[in-house]
Amino acid sequence: QILNLGDQPLVINQGGQRPEITNLSFTILGWDLDGVIPPLDLPLPPTGPAPEITIQPGDLVFMLVRFTGLDIGSQVGAIRIFTNECVIDPNNPPCVLKNVRGNVVRPPQCVLSPTSVTLNAFAACTSAQETVTITNTGGLNLVINEIIGTTPEIVVLDPATNAPPVLPVSVLPGATVQFVVRCTPLSVGTRTATIRFVTNDANPLACVLSVTCVATRGPICEVVMPDTSPQPTGGAPDGKTFGEVVIAPMDNPLFGMVITDPTGMNPPVVVGRKVLPIVVRNTGDAPLILGRDRNGNPTPNVVTLTNINYRVEGFNSGDTIPPGGSQTGQVIFQPTLRQVQVTTIRIFTNTCVGECVITDVNGIGTTNALCQIPTSLNVGSAPVGGSVTNTFLLVNRGDRELRVDNASQIVIDNPAFTVVTPLPIVVLPEFAGGAAGVPITVRFTPTAPGQQIGRITLNFSPTQLTQVFPGTPAPCTINVSGNGTMASANVTSETVADAAVSVPVTGASRRVVGKQE
Numbered sequence: 001q002i003l004n005l006g007d008q009p010l011v012i013n014q015g016g017q018r019p020e021i022t023n024l025s026f027t028i029l030g031w032d033l034d035g036v037i038p039p040l041d042l043p044l045p046p047t048g049p050a051p052e053i054t055i056q057p058g059d060l061v062f063m064l065v066r067f068t069g070l071d072i073g074s075q076v077g078a079i080r081i082f083t084n085e086c087v088i089d090p091n092n093p094p095c096v097l098k099n100v101r102g103n104v105v106r107p108p109q110c111v112l113s114p115t116s117v118t119l120n121a122f123a124a125c126t127s128a129q130e131t132v133t134i135t136n137t138g139g140l141n142l143v144i145n146e147i148i149g150t151t152p153e154i155v156v157l158d159p160a161t162n163a164p165p166v167l168p169v170s171v172l173p174g175a176t177v178q179f180v181v182r183c184t185p186l187s188v189g190t191r192t193a194t195i196r197f198v199t200n201d202a203n204p205l206a207c208v209l210s211v212t213c214v215a216t217r218g219p220i221c222e223v224v225m226p227d228t229s230p231q232p233t234g235g236a237p238d239g240k241t242f243g244e245v246v247i248a249p250m251d252n253p254l255f256g257m258v259i260t261d262p263t264g265m266n267p268p269v270v271v272g273r274k275v276l277p278i279v280v281r282n283t284g285d286a287p288l289i290l291g292r293d294r295n296g297n298p299t300p301n302v303v304t305l306t307n308i309n310y311r312v313e314g315f316n317s318g319d320t321i322p323p324g325g326s327q328t329g330q331v332i333f334q335p336t337l338r339q340v341q342v343t344t345i346r347i348f349t350n351t352c353v354g355e356c357v358i359t360d361v362n363g364i365g366t367t368n369a370l371c372q373i374p375t376s377l378n379v380g381s382a383p384v385g386g387s388v389t390n391t392f393l394l395v396n397r398g399d400r401e402l403r404v405d406n407a408s409q410i411v412i413d414n415p416a417f418t419v420v421t422p423l424p425i426v427v428l429p430e431f432a433g434g435a436a437g438v439p440i441t442v443r444f445t446p447t448a449p450g451q452q453i454g455r456i457t458l459n460f461s462p463t464q465l466t467q468v469f470p471g472t473p474a475p476c477t478i479n480v481s482g483n484g485t486m487a488s489a490n491v492t493s494e495t496v497a498d499a500a501v502s503v504p505v506t507g508a509s510r511r512v513v514g515k516q517e
Helices: 084-088
Strands: 010-012 026-032 053-055 060-067 073-080 096-104 110-113 116-122 128-136 142-148 154-157 169-171 176-183 189-199 208-216 221-224 241-246 269-271 274-282 303-305 310-313 326-333 340-347 357-366 376-383 388-396 402-404 410-412 417-419 425-427 438-444 450-458 476-485 493-495 500-505 508-513
Touching: 010 084, 026 073, 053 060, 110 189, 116 128, 116 176, 128 142, 128 169, 154 189, 169 176, 176 208, 221 340, 221 357, 241 274, 303 310, 310 340, 376 438, 388 425, 388 476, 410 417, 417 450, 425 438, 438 450, 438 476
Parallel strands: 116 208, 241 269, 241 357, 376 476, 493 508
Antiparallel strands: 010 053, 026 060, 073 096, 110 128, 128 176, 142 169, 142 189, 154 176, 189 208, 221 274, 274 326, 303 340, 310 326, 340 357, 376 388, 388 438, 402 425, 410 450, 417 438, 450 476, 500 508
8 A cells, every 4th residue: 555644646656667676576566546456457567657646645556566486485575666755855765665575385285195005805804994194295275175086995084083084174284184095895806996185286196096905705714513423322424413422420430431332222322521523614815813803803702602511622712724724623512401402603703704603513411211100090999809900101201211121120018909011111211202101000909898008119120321320210109099899789690501509609699500519
């Protein structure tokens, strides 16, 4: 602004004198009377006289000065304007505008590091990523307006939010900003991308990133229980079946041993526990690590099972199986319950495909023969000298045959009761088809009228595997009862011969047809 503070008109560029300037970085473009630019009211011609301008007292004009930086740094110049005031006193300070200053700075400049990255990931499994840095080496703010060239598999993320960055991003002079370039391949193979950071740098290709992502199959877990046939207890060839294992405490001297029945009447059994191998194989092309998830983080467990009668040994957190390699452990079946036991074994690894799981691992906990009968039986009523029968079921709730081989094994404390089921009595285990049990027939033959009771005890033969089941199966006892009635007082007839005589029988009249006896 050039302001006339006097009370007489001020003439600038008097006589057409051009203003002078001491630094070529500054250029006088002209003058404007209202301060609204553009347009410029009185431009300074490139050559020749300058326009003479009269400024009335209290009025002003605007002079437009352009600064063009020729060198980096601060620039100072002095501009001399010729006025009618300067004619009176050429050294009058208002004639010279001192300390005209300008500062030349570098424009925003984008520098990317690194300019290329190679990422290695596992297809459809893991991601690979690397951090890249953008530095503003210019003197003005660098503004990142857009990021182009990404793909669904190769993306640029804000490391603070793990999400796409919010644009625009402003970078101060000398400052940096970081981004994460992540590749999540969906299939095996190599894919590339050229990512351009669009900024206000004059060079549109100043920040271009070349990305190569190589996807391999990664670690792949396969878990099997190999065939160990022939198995001593009839295990299936798939290797997952333990067969029968006798429930026994660990202090049993036969614990863990295979016992064979010399008679051949029973299959061999394992006492207490049985061990089968389990193998983890790496069929992928990267190391398989036990006790890790897909991102390499430790898992709470290496192995989990769904049945407490099983456990797995031989696998530890951090165990590493190379591509094509394997590691063998063991599955231990130690039953505590008498029934079929099934479990699923899950091994935690960084496998990229599926899970490391084996299902339907099974075995049977077995016990000795175990009888089950009712606590009592009412055989019924019969006349003295007559008889009546009734039956009860003898069921074998154990896992070995129940046998009554001779009459001495049946103990009855009342001779009015007898067991008339033919010997030997053999009751199969439930799992072997004996669930229905065997009917045992009891006969009641009263010798006197009235209620009679008795007790029948069935003692069983020793099992064939006496080493495993010491002694014999526990006996079973049933309380029996029956009612004796008086014979009829009427005369009864039996056809013996043609003659007929009367014979007294226990105070009653008895007619016999036929010969007399």
